[in-house]
Amino acid sequence: MNLLAFDTSTDVISIAVTDGQQLWTHTGPGGSQASATLIPAIRDCLAQAGLGFADLDAIVFGRGPGSFTGLRTACAVAQGLAFGAQSATRPGGVPVLPVDTLLAVAEDARHQHGVHQVVAVLDARMDEVYTAPFEYDGTRWSGPDDFGLMAPQHVDVPAGWTLAGNAFKAYGDRLAPGASHVAALPTAAALLRLAPALLAAGGAVPADQALPRYIRDKVAKTTQERADERAAAALLATTTA
Numbered sequence: 001m002n003l004l005a006f007d008t009s010t011d012v013i014s015i016a017v018t019d020g021q022q023l024w025t026h027t028g029p030g031g032s033q034a035s036a037t038l039i040p041a042i043r044d045c046l047a048q049a050g051l052g053f054a055d056l057d058a059i060v061f062g063r064g065p066g067s068f069t070g071l072r073t074a075c076a077v078a079q080g081l082a083f084g085a086q087s088a089t090r091p092g093g094v095p096v097l098p099v100d101t102l103l104a105v106a107e108d109a110r111h112q113h114g115v116h117q118v119v120a121v122l123d124a125r126m127d128e129v130y131t132a133p134f135e136y137d138g139t140r141w142s143g144p145d146d147f148g149l150m151a152p153q154h155v156d157v158p159a160g161w162t163l164a165g166n167a168f169k170a171y172g173d174r175l176a177p178g179a180s181h182v183a184a185l186p187t188a189a190a191l192l193r194l195a196p197a198l199l200a201a202g203g204a205v206p207a208d209q210a211l212p213r214y215i216r217d218k219v220a221k222t223t224q225e226r227a228d229e230r231a232a233a234a235l236l237a238t239t240t241a
Contacts, residue, residue, distance in 0.1 A: 001057040001199075002049075004081075005191035006042060008034040008074045009066025009101045010122065010166060016188035017045045024048045025189055035073050042081070053085040056094045058204055060195050062186045063098035064213035065130040065147060066122060071212035082207035095204035099194055100213060102147055104186035106134035107194055109164035113182045119157045120184070121165035121175070124149060129167045129175070130215055131155050140197055149215045 006015045008030050015026040015038075026041045046052065061078040064071045075098075082093040105120035116136040121129045129152050134143035148155075152171035157163050157179035164184040167175055175181075198204075 001196070002051055002055050003058055003060055003192055003195055004042065004046065004053075004056050005060035005188040005195065006038065006074060006077070007062030007101065007104065007186045007188055007191060008038060008070040009062045009064055009186055010070065011067075012185060013038060013041065014185065014188040015041050015045050016192050017049045017051065018192055019049055019051065022049070023189065023192070027187075030070060031067070032069075034070055038073065038077055039081075042077075053081055053094065054087060054090075056085065058095045058097050058195065058199060060097040060099060060188075060191045061210070062101040062104055062191060063211070064101055065124070065149075065215040066101050066186070068214070071214070075210060075212045078210050079207045082210070093207050096207050096210040097195055097198055097204045098210050098213070099191050099198060099203075100132075100147075101186035102130060102132045103134060103141060103143060104190040104194065105165050105184045106136070106141060106143070107190040108187050109162065109182050109184040110136055111190065111193065112184065113162070113164075115162040115164065115180075115182065117158070117161040118164050119155065119161055119176075119179075121152075121155060121163060121167045122186075123165075123167040123170050124216065126216075127151060128216075129155060129165075129171070131165075133158075133161070141194075147215055 013028045013030040017024045061074045086093040102120040106118040119133045121131045132147040152175040157176045163179045164182045
């Protein structure tokens with residue numbers, strides 16, 4: 001399958017493209033830069049693979065939890081690119097596969113460190129972390145439907161399990177000091193490894209149903225967040241026209 005995957009839920013932009021045989025990847029700074037750099041970097045990866053948007057079988061993106069601005073950017077770009085690939089034979093555009101970022105963290109930890117029982121954590125800022133436990137049976141992952149949002153000292157890691165994520169530097173010994181820790185991120189390559197099973201299970205949705213997964217409600221947006229959203233919308237309009 002020809003697949004494009006990307007994640008902007010953390011301070012890192014991660015992009016990957018596969019044609020079913022080879023993998024092309026890009027990693028760069030995220031945060032406030034994501035809205036300006038995501039689509040050009042996606043185009044570069046696709047060009048390296050010799051693919052266009054209409055050649056894709058699905059667009060995979062990290063739906064959250066994570067940075068509010070990052071999730072909105074990824075969702076808007078996934079929708080825009082999917083709609084932009086509409087044709088007479090594909091009137092709805094390219095299918096979109098939203099993937100939970102904490103599951104992608106667990107998969108990244110498995111791939112890098114060989115761990116199969118993972119408590120995934122992502123820094124939620126405001127002195128909290130997003131977290132969920134996942135277990136790999138050698139074929140697929142299982143985990144809860146609901147994810148946690150809590151202070152780092154309240155994260156529970158069962159004996160023999162591994163804590164994986166990006167929150168260790170921020171919270172230090174407050175975050176499960178007695179557990180094994182490994183660094184992991186919801187990389188686009190992890191999203192691609194998860195995609196075949198999720199697609200086979202019917203996880204793909206039409207572009208207009210591809211939505212972020214928010215764990216924390218947020219009432220107000222910062223000035224920078226509003227500026228980032230305007231920049232993402234403007235860039236998307238010019239690159240998909």
